[in-house]
Structures are given as structure tokens and as C-alpha cells.
Amino acid sequence: MKKIITETSPIIIISAVLYTSPYSSWLFVLMTIYALLTISWLFMRMTGRISMGHSFLLGFPVFLASAGYSISPDVSAQLFLAGCFLSFTIFYIFSEFTGRTAFVFLTLVFSILIWIVSPKFAFEINGYILGGEVGFNFPVIPQKMLHIIAGASLISLFVLHRVVESSRIGYFMRAIGDDETASKAVGIDLRKTKALSVFLSGVSAWSAGLIYAFEFGHVSPEIFSIEFSVFPFIASLLASGNPLFSVFSSFALVYLSKVLNSFYPGLMGIFYSIVLILSPKIGRWAYVKGKRLDEKIR
Amino acid sequence: MLKVSGLMKRLDSIVLLRDVSFEVEKEEVMCLYGPNGSGKSTLLRIIAGLDRADEGHIFFREREITGLKSWEVVENGIAYAFQIPRPFKSLSFHENLAIACMRYMNIKNAFKRAEKTAEEFEVSYLLERRSDTLSQGELKILEILRAYLTGGELFLLDEPFASLDVDNARFLKEKLHTLREKGCSMIITSHRKKILEGIADRFILLKEGRMHAEN
Numbered sequence: 317m318k319k320i321i322t323e324t325s326p327i328i329i330i331s332a333v334l335y336t337s338p339y340s341s342w343l344f345v346l347m348t349i350y351a352l353l354t355i356s357w358l359f360m361r362m363t364g365r366i367s368m369g370h371s372f373l374l375g376f377p378v379f380l381a382s383a384g385y386s387i388s389p390d391v392s393a394q395l396f397l398a399g400c401f402l403s404f405t406i407f408y409i410f411s412e413f414t415g416r417t418a419f420v421f422l423t424l425v426f427s428i429l430i431w432i433v434s435p436k437f438a439f440e441i442n443g444y445i446l447g448g449e450v451g452f453n454f455p456v457i458p459q460k461m462l463h464i465i466a467g468a469s470l471i472s473l474f475v476l477h478r479v480v481e482s483s484r485i486g487y488f489m490r491a492i493g494d495d496e497t498a499s500k501a502v503g504i505d506l507r508k509t510k511a512l513s514v515f516l517s518g519v520s521a522w523s524a525g526l527i528y529a530f531e532f533g534h535v536s537p538e539i540f541s542i543e544f545s546v547f548p549f550i551a552s553l554l555a556s557g558n559p560l561f562s563v564f565s566s567f568a569l570v571y572l573s574k575v576l577n578s579f580y581p582g583l584m585g586i587f588y589s590i591v592l593i594l595s596p597k598i599g600r601w602a603y604v605k606g607k608r609l610d611e612k613i614r
Numbered sequence: 615m616l617k618v619s620g621l622m623k624r625l626d627s628i629v630l631l632r633d634v635s636f637e638v639e640k641e642e643v644m645c646l647y648g649p650n651g652s653g654k655s656t657l658l659r660i661i662a663g664l665d666r667a668d669e670g671h672i673f674f675r676e677r678e679i680t681g682l683k684s685w686e687v688v689e690n691g692i693a694y695a696f697q698i699p700r701p702f703k704s705l706s707f708h709e710n711l712a713i714a715c716m717r718y719m720n721i722k723n724a725f726k727r728a729e730k731t732a733e734e735f736e737v738s739y740l741l742e743r744r745s746d747t748l749s750q751g752e753l754k755i756l757e758i759l760r761a762y763l764t765g766g767e768l769f770l771l772d773e774p775f776a777s778l779d780v781d782n783a784r785f786l787k788e789k790l791h792t793l794r795e796k797g798c799s800m801i802i803t804s805h806r807k808k809i810l811e812g813i814a815d816r817f818i819l820l821k822e823g824r825m826h827a828e829n
Contacts, residue, residue: 484716484724491702491713498700501662503688503717503764 320478323560324471330567331467341463343574345531348466349524350547351566355473356520357548358559362486363513364493365411369423370548372430373518375539376403378525379434382452382535386441389455400522408514412507427545434537451536454529466527470563473520477559480516489513543588550591553599615640615799616661616692616768621670623656623823630656631823634670638768643800645814647807653823654803655697658770661801662694663687674768688717693766697773697803699753701745708732708741710756714763731763735789751782755789768799775809787813 334344353374360367367373377399384395410422438447446452457465480486488509491499500506529535548562551569555561576583591598616638623631631653638644646654659665661672663684672680679690688694702710711728712721719727732738737755740748748756754774761769774790775783790813793800804810807817819826 484721487705487709487713487716487721490704494702494704495700497664498696498702500664500684501688501694501696501700502714502760503685504713505683505685 320475323478324474327467327471327474327563331463331470335460335463338459341459342531343570345459345462345466345527347567347570348470349528349531350551350570351470351563352473352520352524352527353544354548354551354562354566355470355477355559356517356524358477358552358557358562359480359513359517359520360407360411361552361557362481362489362493363411363510364416364496365510365513366416366420366549367407367423367517367545368420368549369425369427369545370521371540371542371544372423372427373403373407373521374525374528374544375535376430376525377522378454378529379452379535379537379539381526382454382529383437383439383447385454386446386452396522396526400518403522404514404518407518408511411510411514424545427540428542431537431540431542434540437537449537451534451538453534454532456533457530462527462530465530469523469527473523474559474563476516477520481559485509485512543585546588546592549595550588553591553595615642615675616801617673618657618661619671619673621657621660621672622668623653623660623665624668629823631660631667634820634823634825636818636825638799638801640767641797641799642816643794643798643802643814645807645810645817646801646803646820647805647810647817648820649805652820654820655772657820658694658772658801658803661687662692662770664694688764688766691765691767692770693761693764693768694770695757695761695772695774697776699750699757701748701753701756703744703746705745706741707737707743707745707748707752707756710745711759711763714760715765718765728763731759735759735792749782751778751785754778754782754786758786758789758793762793762798768801769793771800771802773803773805775804775806783809 331344334340353370356373357367357370377396380399381392381396384392410419414422435449438445440446488499488504491502491504492506492509496506525539528539547569551566552562555565572587573584576587618637619635621631621634622629634657646657648654656665660667663682663686666681670680671678674690674692677690679687682690702713705713708725708728711731712724715724715727729738729741732741735755737759740752745753745756758771758774761771774786778786794813802810802814
């Protein structure tokens with residue numbers, strides 16, 4: 317409990333400091349969206365599944381919801397739930413029927429495919445063509461309220477991650493992450509545990525997606541962009557997989573992208589590419605540092 | 615307790631197991647010996663639910679367990695220890711043992727039970743060590759204790775003495791004696807029959823997937 321309070325304090329302080337101006341509040345909500353996406357990724361990582369297609373989990377339900385909002389709020393809510401169910405099912409099937417390496421590539425290819433196909437999704441209402449590359453509108457909520465909702469969601473899901481990690485089911489997930497065959501031999505139900513891991517990952521990604529839609533008041537096919545897919549991997553890599561540091565590295569990366577892209581648009585993309593190319597070396601270095609730090613904390 | 619009848623396993627055109635049938639009684643220790651590739655590991659993996667047989671039936675406590683998922687086999691009371699130890703590398707020795715009990719008890723009690731078992735088997739000094747820092751002999755102990763802590767009644771130990779030096783083999787043999795004294799039923803595979811003399815009640819030779827002799 318003490319550890320959780322110590323860990324959440326800096327997030328609360330950052331949230332309070334950035335609450336002061338409309339721009340900083342907007343930036344905080346944006347950082348929160350990415351941090352939630354990273355937490356979502358970490359839930360799946362616990363069972364040893366490295367997703368490179370998290371943009372699908374983030375964007376699919378809210379993309380459908382925004383399309384439904386063009387018809388009515390009720391349809392929007394129903395399509396959001398259907399999107400949650402479908403994205404959960406697809407990721408669960410991927411995690412159940414593919415090996416670890418295949419999972420990485422399958423999720424990446426799948427999310428890119430959705431990114432390519434989604435602009436083709438358009439329909440006509442009252443003579444207006446909706447969707448396509450422009451996307452769909454979504455209601456906005458006042459910035460201050462959204463700031464509080466985003467902060468509360470981040471803290472709740474971070475605490476949930478910490479609680480799950482040290483629980484019985486968390487141990488099962490980590491065991492599966494280490495060795496699936498050995499987990500079976502000690503009686504761990506792989507199907508249930510993997511399903512729970514995907515579901516928890518989904519809850520975090522779906523929350524991030526909703527906050528994204530409320531923040532921008534609009535959802536376009538860009539929500540399936542490769543940036544969203546690789547972001548949690550990079551944030552987690554730079555934080556050596558530690559959940560708290562992953563939240564901070566997500567914050568830092570969002571800020572860095574604002575700075576770099578203001579110098580030259582697309583500069584952040586080059587930064588991501590460099591990190592991905594160097595990821596085996598960075599990963600090893602961060603793992604050793606993270607392990608030492610973890611041992612010190614313990 | 616365990617009844618295996620008419621087990622067959624093929625891999626393409628190669629027959630790994632041919633009409634294997636045997637029974638294991640309660641508190642009995644059976645040694646399955648034979649050369650490399652004779653089908654010993656395949657047989658244990660099939661009983662443990664880690665592999666599927668093409669034909670035949672397996673009954674445990676008069677209930678058919680053929681084709682069950684491995685975690686369902688564990689729930690039924692059969693535990694399996696791998697020939698090449700497969701520890702959960704990111705976890706400590708203590709956590710590795712505790713995970714095996716978490717299926718049927720809460721986390722706090724699981725850690726207590728793991729600690730108690732480590733004391734009983736005189737390996738408490740390993741509790742805080744990360745499993746990726748353990749020696750081969752220590753990993754074998756971890757593998758067997760983890761299987762023991764799943765709460766099973768029948769233990770399938772695949773080549774526990776393989777790749778162990780004399781001291782570690784002696785140490786492991788003592789631990790198997792302890793398990794035997796606790797009344798555990800076991801099927802232990804080995805290349806050599808001699809190493810299990812004094813532990814096993816019965817020896818079965820498996821050669822080219824066929825049971826050849828029983829004494």
C-alpha cells in the first residue's frame with residue numbers, strides 16, 4: 317500500500333501542476349492517453365506477448381463509436397461495446413493460436429492493414445458523406461473535467477497493474493511470460509490467464525481511446541497509425557519494463573515529440589526508428605539497469 | 615491408481631510408442647528405463663497431457679484422463695517434472711515453488727508452504743536466489759519440488775539424474791527417498807537401471823517404443 321501511494325504521488329503532482337493552464341492541461345491529457353496505452357501494453361507483456369499493433373486495441377472501439385455517433389448516441393455506445401468485444405476476441409485469438417514471434421508480426425501487420433483499410437470506410441447520411449480519410453466527429457467534454465477523468469483513469473489503471481502484478485493471477489501471468497509449457501505443467505490454466513491478460517490490456521487501451529476521442533472531438537483513421545502501435549514498446553523499452561518509469565517515459569516521449577516536431581515535422585519518427593533499430597542494445601542495457609534498480613527498491 | 619492401456623504414438627512414419635500398457639499402484643515407485651529414443655519421455659509427456667496419443671487410454675483413479683489439457687491433468691493429481699529443468703527465470707526459487715501451490719491456496723499460504731517444503735528438503739538457502747543463477751543440480755531440485763508442490767499424488771519425473779555430477783546425483787537421490795517415504799507414487803525414467811535401485815519398486819524396460827521386460 318505504502319509503495320503504491322509513493323508511486324502514484326508523482327503522477328498526482330504532475331497532474332496538479334499541469335492543471336493550471338489550458339495548454340498544459342491539454343498536454344497532460346495527451347500524455348495520459350499514451351501512458352494508458354503503455355500500461356495496456358504492459359498487461360499483455362506480462363504473459364510474454366509483445367504487441368506491435370496496439371493501435372487496433374486503442375482505436376477500433378472508439379472508431380466504431382464515432383461512426384455510430386453520426387447516427388445516434390445510443391448506436392455509438394452499442395458500437396463501442398461491440399468494438400471492445402471484437403478487438404478483445406481478435407487479440408485473444410492471436411495470443412492463443414500463435415507463438416511469441418508470430419504474435420509480434422501478426423499484430424503489426426494486422427494494425428497496418430486496418431490503418432490502410434479504415435479510410436475506405438465511409439457512408440452517406442442526409443446527403444453528406446461521412447468517414448473516409450476525414451473520419452467522424454465525437455462529442456467533446458470540458459477540458460478541466462477531461463483532465464480529472466484522464467488523471468483518475470491513469471492512477472486507477474496504474475494501481476490495478478501493480479495490484480494484479482503482485483496477485484496470484486499476476487504470478488500466473490508472469491509464469492506464462494517466462495515459459496508457457498512449464499506453466500501448463502504446474503497447473504496454470506493458460507486460456508483463462510491469457511484471456512484475462514488481454515481483457516485487462518483492453519480495458520486500459522479502450523479507456524485511452526475514449527479519452528482520445530473526447531480530447532479531440534474527432535476520430536480519424538490516423539488513430540490506427542504505426543506511431544500508436546510502436547509507442548508502448550519504445551516507452552517500455554526506455555523504462556526497462558518498470559510500470560512507473562514506463563508512465564514517465566510515455567510522458568517524456570509525448571513532450572519530446574512536441575519539441576522535435578516543432579523543429580522539423582516528422583523528426584520524432586526518425587527518433588522512433590533509431591530507437592527501434594537500436595532496441596536490442598538499448599533493451600539489454602535498460603534490462604540490466606532496471607534489474608539493479610528493482611533489486612535496490614526491493 | 616494409474617492405468618495405461620494400448621498407447622500408440624506415431625510421428626510421421628516413425629512409431630514412437632507401440633501398444634504400451636501398464637499400471638501403477640498407490641505409493642508405488644516405477645522405474646522406466648531404456649536407451650535414448652526409446653519413447654520414455656514421450657510416454658510421460660502423454661500421461662501429463664503435454665502431448666497427445668494417437669490411440670489408447672489413460673485412467674487415473676478410475677477416471678479417464680486421455681486427451682485432457684495438461685492443467686486439467688494436474689488438477690486430477692498428476693505432476694510432471696521436465697528432464698531439462700524449465701524454471702520461471704524472472705522469479706526466485708521461492709516464487710517458483712510458491713506458484714505451484716497458488717492453484718489451490720492463497721498467495722500468503724503458498725509462500726509459507728513453499729518455505730516449509732524448502733526447509734523439509736534442506737534447500738532453504740536457495741529461497742532468495744533468482745532461478746537464472748541456479749546450478750544444474752539446484753535446478754533439478756527446483757523442478758522436482760515444484761512438481762511436488764502442485765499437490766499431486768503421482769509424480770512423473772523425466773530423467774532426474776541426467777547431466778548431474780556424482781555429488782548432485784547423490785543429493786537428488788536422497789530427496790527422492792524423502793518423497794518415497796512420504797508415500798508419493800512416482801514414475802521415474804532413466805537411461806540406467808542401477809541409479810534407481812533402492813528407490814524403485816519395479817523396473818520396466820522400454821525399447822523402440824515397446825515394453826520389453828518387467829521385473
